[in-house]
Each structure stands twice: as C-alpha cells, then as structure tokens.
Amino acid sequence: xxxxxxxxxxxxxxxxxxxxxxxxQDFPCLAQTISDHPLVYLDSAASSQQPLAxxxxxxxxxxxxxxxxxxxxxxxxxxxxxxxxxxRDLVQTFINAGSRSEVVYTSGTTESINLxxxxxxxxxxxxxxxxxxxxxxHHSNIVPWQLVCExxxxxxxxxxxxxxGEVDIDNLFRQLESGVKMLAIAHVSxxxxxxxxxxxxxxxxxxLEVPVLVDGAQAVPHIxxxxxxxxxxxxxxxxxxxxxxxxxxxxxxxETLLDAMPPYQGGGDMxxxxxxxxxxxxxxPYKFEAGTxxxxxxxxxxxxxxxxxxxxxxxxxxxxHELLQYMTGQLDQVDxxxxxxxxxxxxxxxxxLLDDIHPHDLGTILDHQGVAIRTGHxxxxxxxxxxxxxxxxxxxLALYNNQDDVDRLVAALTxxxxxxx
Amino acid sequence: xxxxxxxxxxxxxxYRELILDHxxxxxxxxxxxxxxxxxxxxxxxCGDKLKIYFSIDADGRISDAKFEGSGCxxxxxxxxxxxxxVIGLKTEAALDFFSAVVSRLSGRMEDGERxxxxxxxxxxxxxEGVKEFPSRVKCATLAWHALNSAIRNESETVSTE
Ligand SMILES: Cc1ncc(COP(=O)(O)O)c(C=O)c1O
Numbered sequence: 001x002x003x004x005x006x007x008x009x010x011x012x013x014x015x016x017x018x019x020x021x022x023x024x025q026d027f028p029c030l031a032q033t034i035s036d037h038p039l040v041y042l043d044s045a046a047s048s049q050q051p052l053a054x055x056x057x058x059x060x061x062x063x064x065x066x067x068x069x070x071x072x073x074x075x076x077x078x079x080x081x082x083x084x085x086x087x088r089d090l091v092q093t094f095i096n097a098g099s100r101s102e103v104v105y106t107s108g109t110t111e112s113i114n115l116x117x118x119x120x121x122x123x124x125x126x127x128x129x130x131x132x133x134x135x136x137x138h139h140s141n142i143v144p145w146q147l148v149c150e151x152x153x154x155x156x157x158x159x160x161x162x163x164x165g166e167v168d169i170d171n172l173f174r175q176l177e178s179g180v181k182m183l184a185i186a187h188v189s190x191x192x193x194x195x196x197x198x199x200x201x202x203x204x205x206x207x208l209e210v211p212v213l214v215d216g217a218q219a220v221p222h223i224x225x226x227x228x229x230x231x232x233x234x235x236x237x238x239x240x241x242x243x244x245x246x247x248x249x250x251x252x253x254x255e256t257l258l259d260a261m262p263p264y265q266g267g268g269d270m271x272x273x274x275x276x277x278x279x280x281x282x283x284x285p286y287k288f289e290a291g292t293x294x295x296x297x298x299x300x301x302x303x304x305x306x307x308x309x310x311x312x313x314x315x316x317x318x319x320x321h322e323l324l325q326y327m328t329g330q331l332d333q334v335d336x337x338x339x340x341x342x343x344x345x346x347x348x349x350x351x352x353l354l355d356d357i358h359p360h361d362l363g364t365i366l367d368h369q370g371v372a373i374r375t376g377h378x379x380x381x382x383x384x385x386x387x388x389x390x391x392x393x394x395x396x397l398a399l400y401n402n403q404d405d406v407d408r409l410v411a412a413l414t415x416x417x418x419x420x421x
Numbered sequence: 422x423x424x425x426x427x428x429x430x431x432x433x434x435x436y437r438e439l440i441l442d443h444x445x446x447x448x449x450x451x452x453x454x455x456x457x458x459x460x461x462x463x464x465x466x467c468g469d470k471l472k473i474y475f476s477i478d479a480d481g482r483i484s485d486a487k488f489e490g491s492g493c494x495x496x497x498x499x500x501x502x503x504x505x506x507v508i509g510l511k512t513e514a515a516l517d518f519f520s521a522v523v524s525r526l527s528g529r530m531e532d533g534e535r536x537x538x539x540x541x542x543x544x545x546x547x548x549e550g551v552k553e554f555p556s557r558v559k560c561a562t563l564a565w566h567a568l569n570s571a572i573r574n575e576s577e578t579v580s581t582e
Contacts, residue, residue: 035428358493360467364435364554368428376467390468390491415429419436420494 020319023311024400026051037370040408045190045218045349045396046374047240050304054244057303058296069295070269070286084295087302088285094305095235096226097252101284104258105298108249109217110140112236113184115251115288116213117144119261120234121182127153130180132210134159134167134196135386136189139379141215145184154181161386165192165341172201176208183212187219187235191380191394192341193324193349195223202231211257217241221398222320222347224313227252239297243398244304248297251288258284265290316399320348323397327406331395334413340392351378351392354413357420359393365419366393369412435550435557436494444494449504453487458574461490462567464559469496473503473567481512493560495551500564502545512572518545519565526551527558 024030029049032039041049061083067076069084085100092100106112121131131145135158142156149156157180159172167185176183183205188195198214205212213234219225221242227235234257239248253261263270263281267290272280281287308316328350331337340351354362363375376391377384384391395409453459453474461472469492476485486504491497507515521540526548551561 035431037428358467360469360493360560361436361495363467364557365432368432368554415432419432420441 020311020315020399021402023051024402026053026307027400028052028055030400034370034372035368040371040405042395042397042401042405042409043372043374044221044398044401045241045378045394047246048221048243048398049400050243050245050300051307053307054300054303058245058300061296061299066295068292080295083299083302084293087298087305090302090305091250094225094309095220095250095252096228098228099255102252102255102258104251104253104285104288105293106236106249106251106288107247107294108238108240109138109215109236110144110238110249112234112249112251113141113213113215114144114147115264116184116234116236116253117148119264119288120211120253120257122148122152123262125149125152125154125181129154130157130178131155131182131184132157132159132172132175132180133184134172134186135161136165136167136192136194136380136383137184137186138190138215138217139381141184141186142382145182158382161194161383164343165189165194165383166343167194167196169197169201173204176205176210179208180210183210185212185214187214187216187225188222188347188349189341189380189383190218190349191351191378191383191392192343193346193351193396194341194343195219195345195347197345198230198232206231218348221308221316223317233257239301239304242301242304243307244301245294245297248294248301250301255284258288263287263290267291269293311399317347319399320397320401323401323403323406324348324350326403327395327397327409330406330410331413334410334417336417337413340387340389348398349394349396351394353389353392354416355420357416359391361420362393362413362416365416366409366412369408369415371409371412373409431550431553435554437547437550439544439547440494440498440550443498443501447488447497447501449485449487449501449508450489451487452489453485456485456487458571460567460571462563464492464496464563466556467493467560469493469560469563471496471500471564471567473500473564473571475507475568475571477512477572483507483510483512483515488564492563495548495557495560496563499548499561502548503564503568506543506545507568515568516572518542519569522548522565523562525549526561528552 027049065079067080069081088103092103097103145156157175160168202212211233214232216235216237220237233254235252237250240246270282270287270290272282336355338353359375374394456474457477458475463470471490473488475483478484486508488500517540548561551557
C-alpha cells in the first residue's frame, strides 16, 4: 500500500467512524434522563434500542397495511404479505443465505434452537448418541439439548473454556472426533464477549460429517455474518438484539436439511392441503411457520436490517472494536476491578466485578446515576460457576455508544467505591 | 449538580452505615445445629440465596436464629438484622415484625397478613432506604418471607418471583 493509499484508507475509516457515532440521535429511547441523569445505555446485549426508522415502519404498517398474510385476496392482505415477505428478502441478503426458503421466521433465537433440536435432531437420536456444546453457551443453547437428550437417551458433551473465556479448541476437536451427532455453538458469548473461531471449527466438524448450529444472537448486531462463507448448517438469531422488535427471530437452515425435516408445529399456513386421511405440508420456509405469524415484528426486523446496512456492518464493527478496547482499558484502571472474559478476539461485551461489591448492588448504584448495565448470571450459570462467582456486572456496547458513555460508567463505579468504602 | 447530590443522597440512604456494617460482618451467620425450623429464600433475579434457621422452644419462644448463604448487601444485611431482632421473641411477635417490615418497605399490606400493629421497628428502620428503589424491596424482604414460612412451617423454599 502506498502512503497516499494508506492516508485515504485512514480518512475513510475516520469518516465512517464519525458516521456511526452520529447514529445515536436515531434512537429516541436514548434521549432521556434516569434519576435526573442523561441515560447511558450499556445493556444492548440483553436487548437493544430501536431506531426511529424501525419504530416508524411498524407504526406505519399498523396504521395503513395490517391484515393477515398469505390468506386474503383483498388489498390490505396483499400489502401485508408483500411487506412481510419483503422483510424475509432483506434478511436473506443480510446474512447471504443462498435462498429465501432457507430463512425461517421464529419468535427468536430460543425458538430457532428448539426447532432444530426437536425437528432435526430428535428423530435421528438414539440412546448413547452425543451432542456437543461448549461451556460458555447461553441457557437457550443448553436446555433445548438437555431436553432432547432426556427424550432420546442421548448424552450432552461440553467443551471446556480457559481462564480468558476461550473455548479449548483442541478439546473440542477431540470430542468431535470421538463421534458426535451435532455441534451447537455460540458465535459470540453473551457473558464474556468471546468471538468463536467458527470457520476453523465448522470445517473440522464437517470433515467429520457433524452438522453445526450457530447461536448468532450476539454476533449479528456487531459483526458481518455470511452464512455461506461460514458454511454453517443452521444459524439462529433474534430481532430484539439487532435493533428490531421483540418476539421475532430467524432460523437460517441449509435447504436440503430443512427439506428433510418434519414440521415443528402444526396449524394454518404450514400446509398445502389438509384431509382427515393425510395432510400435505407447505413448501419451505412456510412448513415451519404454523399459524398467523408476528407480521409487524418481521416488518420491523426488515427495517432494522436496512438500518444496519445503511450504517454498514464494517463501520459498526470498527467503531465497536475501538470502543471496546477503550472501555476495557478504562475499566482495567479502576482499582479493585476484576475483568471477566479477556479473550483475544472479542465483541461488544465486558463482564467485571468490583471489589467485593455484589453485582446487584453495583447495578443499583449505577442505575441511580443513569447508567444501565446488566447484573447477574446472564443466563449463563455454567460460566458463573466456572469463575466461581454468583454473577457479574456486564457492560455491553452497540453502535450508538461512545467514549462519554464509558467515562460515565467509570465515574459511576468510582461513586460505588466511595459508598462501599 | 443538584441531581447529582440528590441521587447520591438516596444511594447513601440505601447503603447506610448500619446496612454496610451488617452486610460486611453478618451477625449469627452459619448453620444452626439442632434447629427446629428452617426455610430457604431465593431471589432468582439477582441470585440471592439464603437459608435461615430457628430453634423454637416448647412455649413458642425463638431461642436462637442463624442464617447462611450469599446475596447482595441489602439481603444479607436484612437477614443479619432479622436474626438480631427475633432472638428471644415469641413467634407471634416475630411474625408481627415480618408484617410490619413487609408493609413498611413495600408500602402495602399483603393478603392474609395481620393488620399493621404498633410494632417499633427499631434499627430495622435502616432498611427503609429501599423504598426509593422498587427493584430492591425484594432483597430487603427476602429473609423475612423465609422467616414467615419457617415459623408457619410452610414450604421449604420461598421465592421472590
Ligand atoms: C448468546 C445468546 N443466545 C441466545 C439468546 C436468547 O435469545 P432470545 O431470548 O431472544 O430467544 C441470547 C439472549 O440473551 C443470547 O445472548
């Protein structure tokens, strides 16, 4: 790269960074005070705020276009169907799925994972078969597998993590080699922020013919996801963590696999023909979408995808990466603060403990200064057990956060130390 | 900076010296051998988990009380203050404290509780800071609900959810 190329690259990055920083004003919920302090929202990993573009899209749909989808000949039903299916196309492009049949609407990550456990795995599992997960999974990528193990007599294996919060890849590979029927793994850990080296892991799994489900709930809002490049078999995520509404999510599934799977639930929309002597199921993806769906949620999710594409996933990642480094650095300088989750490759999240202050007390003290963080076990109790703590405080970043937010967090922690001195 | 000082004041009111003292050095902490009554209290939201033990003699007097477990400063301090308060009391008097604390902190009476008596809360007043923090009332009342269930010999585990 020549000097001038380098300079233009740097300026490009700088402009895109300031572009991301400006996004904050798109989020009405952030413009308020809590206990008379301007809100600092550092809990996007639990649920992110919605930009006006999403809120307005949903209001507009409810105000002008609402009807049931796929059912009416009338104009409103047509409009609703167009908007609902249009959002599916947006999601398909966003994650680069090979076809729109591979994009199934669900109520969220949790339902997506349960669908795969019940419809893809359960019919194949026999007593003694093994399913592999990792130690840092969210409860929703643990319990659905425990259920299917109980139902079939299969066994759940767990790949361990190290002190930094990284999965022990050698161990994971050894367990894969020992013969497992399924690997289910997070893309990004919600409690620790660890980014998993998925390309390498999926390649290994596939060389052993092990199908892979990726829990992408914490990845999609932060890093660019290309399901074809990852070559995963299933990819699950939630609308409400990527600036869309609650109650809507996606299951991406490889078409050949989805095709061979029995339906997950029965009802309207998932059938072509119903007779008492037998029913013909609908084509993909509708086979997995029984009943009237969350139409406005899907439309809102589509708007969130458009928003993310306009800002640009690469610009978002760069902004957040820099901010996470700043935050971790600042937190590390707070006397008595212990960082939990120090993997080399991380996104968006930093868990920590301060002195012997219980995380719940910390959460209250910060909230009273307008700083919203999550405290507790983050639906990852095995991770808490690993570190021998009842819970942690967790600050999580999104595209709308900036250095001021981090400074306010650190100042609020100083107050907590004074109160507990 | 009026806001600053007001919210700091409310925080200091929540984390009063007495509360911090009991949270740091809980009284009557540990398992009570030979307990006649016990109950566990769980607050799933923050992971507080306390077990509280009582020795109640034949004429209904609490001769000893202890608790163990882990939790936030508010729930531990409250359990510690509880044990300090009820040792030596008749169970009815302890239940009066339960009713008084719960109604005082949550600002309401729960179904089936005794009417608010003229109980003098004494140092338990220190718990009153939680009134400004609705999400923390459960922490402050956790041990008291466990006391209620232990004395009434109800279920082993009470949950705040
Ligand atoms: C990594 C991860 N997986 C799964 C979930 C569950 O998502 P939802 O509750 O939207 O189904 C979450 C949300 O907390 C998560 O962070």
